[in-house]
Amino acid sequence: MHAVPHAAPDPDELERLFAHVRSRTRALAAPLSAEDAMVQSMPDASPAKWHLAHTTWFIERFVLAARPGYRPHAPAWDTVFNSYYQSLGPAHPRPCRGHLSRPSLEAVTDYREIVDARVGARLRDHDLDDEARRRLLVGLQHEQQHQELLLTDIQHAFWCSPLRPAYREDLPRPSAEPRPMAWCEADEAVVAIGAEPWPGEAGFAYDNESPRHRVLVPAHALASRPVSNLEYRAFVEDGGYREPALWLADGWALAQAQGWARPLYWDEDLEHAHTLGGRRALDAAAPVCHLSYYEADAYARWAGARLPTEFEWERAAAAAGPPQGNFADDGVLQPVAAQAAPGRRPAQLFGDVWEWTSSAYGPWPGYRPWTGSIGEYNGKFMVGQWVLRGGSCATARGHVRASYRNFFPPHARWQFAGLRLARDP
Ligand SMILES: [Fe+2]
Secondary structure (H helix, E strand, O other), rough: OOOOOOOOHHHHHHHHHHHHHHHHHHHHHHHOEEEEOOOOOOOOOOOOHHHHHHHHHHHHHOOHHHHOOOOOOOOOOOHHHHHHHHHHOOOOOHHHHHOOOOHHHHHHHHHHHHHHHHHHHHHHOOOHHHHHHHHHHHHHHHHHHHHHHHHHHHHHHHHHHHOOOOOOOOOOOOOOOOOOEEEEEEEEEEEOOOOOOOOOOOOOOOOOOOOOEEEOOOOOEEEEEEEEEHHHHHHHOHHHHHOHHHOOOOHHHHHHOOOOOOOOOEEOOOOOEEEEOEEEEEOOOOOOOOOOHHHHHHHHHHOOOOOOHHHHHHHHHOOOOOOOOOOHHHHOOOOOOOOOOOOOOOOOOOOOOOEEEEEEEEOOOOOOOOOOOHHHHHHOEEEOOOOEOOOOOOOOOOOOOOOOOOOEEEOOOOOOEOOOOOOOO
């Protein structure tokens, strides 16, 4: 298996990572036709073709175009494939990305090859300075985030079609016996949270992970594994979606308005679900996913527990060692039940499903966004969103770490997002 490091951008290592990430994106898009690649099924999602082009634009704009006199491949595309970098100029509205029949998929594929060749030549010639190499590493981390979105967006698009096509028919169907859940106690402690600012002595981390700082974490217990499909089905069958006392007001209003009665992709029979492999029987022991924050929170209340704070989660993850789990590189593209019996420490923290936390997405004390236009990457979204931790079965291996903070608005359901329970002593 090819591990992707996230260390400082040594030129040779960066060249290897560049080749790996760019070819991985091509492979993920390979099962899609030009028609598939143009679909935008909702404003929150983007067409696969747009992901392919935007990730390339990001590298061209932030790495290649930083050199005076650089001639962009297609200057008119600057607006079309800019996502939200206002300081670089206007951006085509996100809900309208599905209007872009031009440039064609073929033209976008050519664009990728041209930018790859230009970056590849400068890598081989050692013609990228420290700042350019750092920006290229950010561009590759960014592309890995879009690889996951490419998968979740096409899953949603195919679910919206009455034909319910599979992204891939040949995905494996691993399963495991249900394992009991155990509570893992943790004493009160002052813990170090976050990462050292990058670039620095340590490896890559986003600006939203620093500065590293100390937090008092009260005594609590964390579940040994995420909540399973079987457990969540009991909540549905117990009328969890019909009991307002279990829900936050905003979540209840949204669930009523949109008719939520089960997780996003579940069939009415509660036995089957739409997956990247098409319609499949639910794996009872696997972690439940495609939940909004509101659903995760309501389930936790029904279970007599709560969601963990991101501090509780990070403390457990930092003690768990290097991230291991079911990631996109494993080629399953579905959450799978843990094989191990419950131990005294929380397991399955990485991979399978992102875990909703009860923490609002905000800045760490002393937070500073990266300087320049690239500083628009994270900081300006620090309102109205909740933090998820740990990565999923659609996340690139090597992309996440204990301090990694993903964030989505509380209504978002189309990501591989589930939950782990926590409780007070
Ligand atoms: Fe982006």
